[in-house]
Amino acid sequence: MNDDIAIKVENVSKKYCKTLKRSMLYGISDIGRNTLGLSSHSEKLRKDEFWAVDDVSFEVKKGEVLGIIGMNGSGKTTILKMLNGIFWPDKGKISIRGKTGALIAIGAGFHPMLTGRENIFVNGAVLGLTKKEIDEKLDDIIEFADIGDFIDSPVKFYSSGMFVRLGFSIAINIEPQVLLIDEVLAVGDLSFQNKSLRRLAELREKANAVVFVSHNLEHVRTLCDRVALLNKGKLNFIGDTYEEVQRYEELTRNIRLKNVRMNKRIGKHMYYSSGDIEFLEGGIMDESGNSTDEIFIEDDVIPFLRFHVNNPIENAKISVAVRSTHSVNCIWQYSNDKDRKKVYKLEQGEYLLKVRYKNPKLAPGIYTVAFSIRDQKTGEIYEKNIGYMPTFKVTGKAFERGIIYVESEWDVKKVDIIND
Amino acid sequence: MSDTIITYEPDNSLKKGYLSIFREIFNELKENRWLTYQLFKRDFFAVYKQSFIGVFWAFIIPLVSVGTFIILNRSGIFSIGDINVPYPIYAILGMAFWQLFSTGLITGSNSLVKAGSMIAKINFSKKTLVVASTGQSMVAFLIQFILVGILFACYRIAPTIAILLIPVAIVPIMLLTLGFAFILSLLNGVVRDIGNALSILVTFLMFLTPVLYAKPATGMLASITKYNPLYYLVSTPRDLILMGTIPEWKGFLVASIISIIIFVVCLIIFHLTETRVAERI
Numbered sequence: 001m002n003d004d005i006a007i008k009v010e011n012v013s014k015k016y017c018k019t020l021k022r023s024m025l026y027g028i029s030d031i032g033r034n035t036l037g038l039s040s041h042s043e044k045l046r047k048d049e050f051w052a053v054d055d056v057s058f059e060v061k062k063g064e065v066l067g068i069i070g071m072n073g074s075g076k077t078t079i080l081k082m083l084n085g086i087f088w089p090d091k092g093k094i095s096i097r098g099k100t101g102a103l104i105a106i107g108a109g110f111h112p113m114l115t116g117r118e119n120i121f122v123n124g125a126v127l128g129l130t131k132k133e134i135d136e137k138l139d140d141i142i143e144f145a146d147i148g149d150f151i152d153s154p155v156k157f158y159s160s161g162m163f164v165r166l167g168f169s170i171a172i173n174i175e176p177q178v179l180l181i182d183e184v185l186a187v188g189d190l191s192f193q194n195k196s197l198r199r200l201a202e203l204r205e206k207a208n209a210v211v212f213v214s215h216n217l218e219h220v221r222t223l224c225d226r227v228a229l230l231n232k233g234k235l236n237f238i239g240d241t242y243e244e245v246q247r248y249e250e251l252t253r254n255i256r257l258k259n260v261r262m263n264k265r266i267g268k269h270m271y272y273s274s275g276d277i278e279f280l281e282g283g284i285m286d287e288s289g290n291s292t293d294e295i296f297i298e299d300d301v302i303p304f305l306r307f308h309v310n311n312p313i314e315n316a317k318i319s320v321a322v323r324s325t326h327s328v329n330c331i332w333q334y335s336n337d338k339d340r341k342k343v344y345k346l347e348q349g350e351y352l353l354k355v356r357y358k359n360p361k362l363a364p365g366i367y368t369v370a371f372s373i374r375d376q377k378t379g380e381i382y383e384k385n386i387g388y389m390p391t392f393k394v395t396g397k398a399f400e401r402g403i404i405y406v407e408s409e410w411d412v413k414k415v416d417i418i419n420d
Numbered sequence: 421m422s423d424t425i426i427t428y429e430p431d432n433s434l435k436k437g438y439l440s441i442f443r444e445i446f447n448e449l450k451e452n453r454w455l456t457y458q459l460f461k462r463d464f465f466a467v468y469k470q471s472f473i474g475v476f477w478a479f480i481i482p483l484v485s486v487g488t489f490i491i492l493n494r495s496g497i498f499s500i501g502d503i504n505v506p507y508p509i510y511a512i513l514g515m516a517f518w519q520l521f522s523t524g525l526i527t528g529s530n531s532l533v534k535a536g537s538m539i540a541k542i543n544f545s546k547k548t549l550v551v552a553s554t555g556q557s558m559v560a561f562l563i564q565f566i567l568v569g570i571l572f573a574c575y576r577i578a579p580t581i582a583i584l585l586i587p588v589a590i591v592p593i594m595l596l597t598l599g600f601a602f603i604l605s606l607l608n609g610v611v612r613d614i615g616n617a618l619s620i621l622v623t624f625l626m627f628l629t630p631v632l633y634a635k636p637a638t639g640m641l642a643s644i645t646k647y648n649p650l651y652y653l654v655s656t657p658r659d660l661i662l663m664g665t666i667p668e669w670k671g672f673l674v675a676s677i678i679s680i681i682i683f684v685v686c687l688i689i690f691h692l693t694e695t696r697v698a699e700r701i
Binding site: 034035100 | 689
């Protein structure tokens with residue numbers, strides 16, 4: 001292993017068993033084989049087994065912070081546990097330079113009956129500290145946890161906040177050379193979180209390398225030098241933080257779109273029909289007039305609706321909305337609004353409605369369309385539809401936390417206040 | 421601090437060969453002495469803190485068992501046999517040594533399961549858990565010796581000077597307990613039936629072994645006792661205290677050798693396969 005590499009993961013795989021009974025049998029058989037000095041043939045899948053981590057390779061250089069992102073069940077935590085040596089890979093090899101410490105198990109092994117102080121010793125010992133090290137760090141740990149007199153009360157009387165603060169405080173005061181962090185930054189109130197982030201930054205300075213697993217893309221963006229994107233146990237990509245985070249967002253959008261398509265609809269639904277009009281098909285179109293489910297951020301949004309009129313309507317006004325999955329109407333216009341004043345006379349037969357919303361720059365995400373047709377004079381509804389139309393995806397590299405993307409100019413200046 | 425490189429690979433321990441395993445185990449146990457002590461202390465306080473009579477619960481089990489046998493004997497249902505010391509002293513002593521084995525075995529075999537969440541989240545020496553948990557039976561043993569002392573005073577008899585040899589005489593039964601605890605805790609981590617079966621089995625073994633009654637001279641129980649290593653391991657320290665001699669030293673020797681072999685084999689198995697537990701527990 002080169003001197004500048006802190007962690008090297010080579011073609012590592014790990015399998016899990018889906019059924020408990022088989023898992024027990026396999027466990028016994030593995031124990032038996034290992035005892036007799038036979039190989040446990042861990043590279044082969046047995047019945048009901050699957051690769052939770054599949055042929056993953058990466059390196060972490062000294063001084064680098066690597067983020068691992070991916071959806072639930074993508075194998076992030078399994079990799080972290082293998083890096084920590086909690087269990088071993090079934091295939092491949094992991095090499096780590098230096099003592100590994102993990103911020104994975106906050107307060108694991110705390111005994112409710114023991115006081116906070118007693119638990120510091122037990123937990124610290126389990127995490128690999130010697131008596132001398134704990135004696136040295138005891139005051140720091142207690143001060144960092146900031147739980148006052150409760151330190152000498154049994155842990156079972158702690159609030160959940162105090163419990164995690166003490167656990168986190170112990171974990172973060174170990175100074176490992178390779179630090180593994182799993183989703184633990186959202187602990188305690190804001191001031192404790194800030195304190196933790198500061199401490200973490202210090203740790204990063206000292207540590208050989210940091211591996212950070214999180215769903216919180218904001219933290220990943222801030223902390224990581226490089227990001228690995230896992231999907232279903234496989235390493236999809238590894239590279240620049242912004243690019244990978246964006247790739248991940250794209251991936252989650254695709255999956256959400258698929259879920260929504262499979263009738264797992266998101267948001268509020270409403271449907272009403274008087275029988276006078278029947279909606280046949282709706283959605284959005286691309287420039288060539290074909291129905292589509294993906295557009296780019298720069299594109300116009302073109303909702304369309306095919307509907308059949310059963311009974312003629314004298315004065316119909318039509319509304320077309322583009323909604324986010326959080327049921328926010330991002331765009332919502334009526335045909336008879338002030339600047340258009342369009343009211344339609346609908347005869348029996350089939351119609352096609354097309355609206356072009358010009359370059360709205362919706363932030364990348366999942367959206368849907370909603371339509372309604374009402375009588376202009378009375379306001380009575382002929383047909384209305386929310387949440388039943390197909391969803392579509394807006395794709396783009398733009399990074400935007402809100403619902404519309406705008407280019408911006410920023411200016412921060414010190415203003416001198418002139419005292420008269 | 422020098423940078424050491426740690427590697428994780430499948431079947432890791434095996435590649436190093438069987439010989440280096442002994443040194444690995446020894447170093448691991450040595451390095452983790454303090455951790456073992458901390459875990460022991462945790463278990464100890466955890467059991468006795470939220471309790472009024474605390475450690476004196478260790479008196480209750482032997483007193484109840486011995487009391488039951490006295491009642492059974494007095495009413496002629498069960499014959500204790502021929503014993504030349506006051507029965508309570510004989511029985512309580514027997515129970516003290518027996519419980520060293522039985523409590524140690526049960527707490528030891530549950531030790532990994534009880535610490536399941538910790539094992540699944542932290543990488544530390546699992547052997548310390550087993551060793552620390554059998555330490556609980558040591559504590560109970562020491563407390564029971566207070567009871568023995570009281571009984572000696574009540575009956576106005578004195579133990580022989582050979583009582584000083586007890587720390588050595590209980591080494592074989594401790595090794596046997598630890599050995600079984602290692603392998604059973606591992607299996608219990610994977611298959612929970614082990615723990616359930618064990619508590620029944622231990623009770624059964626106690627009645628099968630002359631702990632609360634004298635060694636029978638004839639019958640099926642006599643021949644079973646002859647080949648029951650547990651009998652020698654329990655009765656030898658008891659004989660040392662009551663008579664100052666080891667009448668059945670051959671049996672004790674064989675039983676001790678068996679204990680040592682079981683201990684070593686089980687420890688190696690545990691060492692080779694302990695990483696399997698974290699993924700199945």
